[in-house]
Amino acid sequence: MTDSNEPGDDGDGIPPENDGQQFDRLPATAAERDVPGRPTRKEVVQWWEQRYGVPPETWTGQTFWEKGNGKLWAFAADVVSPIPVESLGLRILRTRQEHWKPSTDAVQRFGGVATENVVHLDRSEAELFARGENQDLPRWDGDWGYVIAAHEIADAIEPIGVGLYLHGELRSTVPKGRREDLS
Numbered sequence: 001m002t003d004s005n006e007p008g009d010d011g012d013g014i015p016p017e018n019d020g021q022q023f024d025r026l027p028a029t030a031a032e033r034d035v036p037g038r039p040t041r042k043e044v045v046q047w048w049e050q051r052y053g054v055p056p057e058t059w060t061g062q063t064f065w066e067k068g069n070g071k072l073w074a075f076a077a078d079v080v081s082p083i084p085v086e087s088l089g090l091r092i093l094r095t096r097q098e099h100w101k102p103s104t105d106a107v108q109r110f111g112g113v114a115t116e117n118v119v120h121l122d123r124s125e126a127e128l129f130a131r132g133e134n135q136d137l138p139r140w141d142g143d144w145g146y147v148i149a150a151h152e153i154a155d156a157i158e159p160i161g162v163g164l165y166l167h168g169e170l171r172s173t174v175p176k177g178r179r180e181d182l183s
Contacts, residue, residue, distance in 0.1 A: 023073065023088045025081035026064040038066055039095050047093075047100060052148060053115030065089070070096030074106070101146050104161045104175060111148045111159035118148045119163060119170060126151035129160055129172045132179040137170040146173075 017035065026041045027033045033040060041064050048054040062074040065081075065088055075089030092106035102111075111118070119140055121129055128135050129149050140147075142165070149163040149170065161178075164171040 022082040022084040023065040023067045026066060026072070037070075037096055039072065044072065044093065048102075048110070051100075051146075052102075052111065052117055054110060054113055058110055058113055062089075064092075070094055099145060101173075102148075102162055104173070104178065107148050107159045107162050111150070112157070114148050114159070117142050117145075118150050118157070118159075119165065120157065121149055121151050121160070123151070125170075126160060127182045129163065129170070130174060130180045130182050132172045132174045132176065134169055134171045136168055137165070138168040140165055140168075140170070 024035070024038075026039060026044065028041050030040055030042075044064055045056050045059050048058070049056055059074070062076055063078050065073045065075060067073065067088070071091060072093040072095060073089045074092045079088070090105050090109060091103045092110070093103065094101045119137070119142070125135060125137070126149075144165055144167075147163050147165045147170070149160045149172070150157045151160055152158070161172070161174045164173055
């Protein structure tokens with residue numbers, strides 16, 4: 001048996017693992033991380049700012065949690081950690097894969113303040129996207145990858161959901177149960 005001074009280590013030399021049956025609060029920084037691979041609050045806030053231009057203060061008052069392997073949630077309150085509940089707040093992000101992916105709910109809730117990687121769709125493009133259809137969109141000159149698809153409604157840009165932009169094509173990732181025919 002090996003003794004260790006690693007945070008969260010119970011003395012057996014084996015770091016704690018992610019438990020998919022409970023919510024665990026994200027550590028504030030890497031120095032506080034005790035579960036390998038778990039993102040930190042700082043990394044999540046920085047990712048939203050770097051990828052979408054979402055200001056860090058957008059997340060003030062939100063606590064971040066992981067349940068399952070890389071499913072992150074934001075909760076506008078604070079509770080004891082870990083907590084064995086089915087749901088807590090709003091799922092915002094999927095991590096622990098090559099490219100992090102924001103959830104549709106997160107984009108609709110927080111994406112209105114985004115300034116980067118927002119694809120502005122006209123009415124017919126927005127209708128196709130909301131129906132879950134992929135479309136050629138060669139005019140986009142921003143980054144490839146996950147983007148926020150948005151449309152102007154009542155003189156304001158409103159996020160519709162998450163799209164995947166690759167090779168001149170915008171792929172809709174609107175979940176099947178949330179697709180709408182807006183025509």
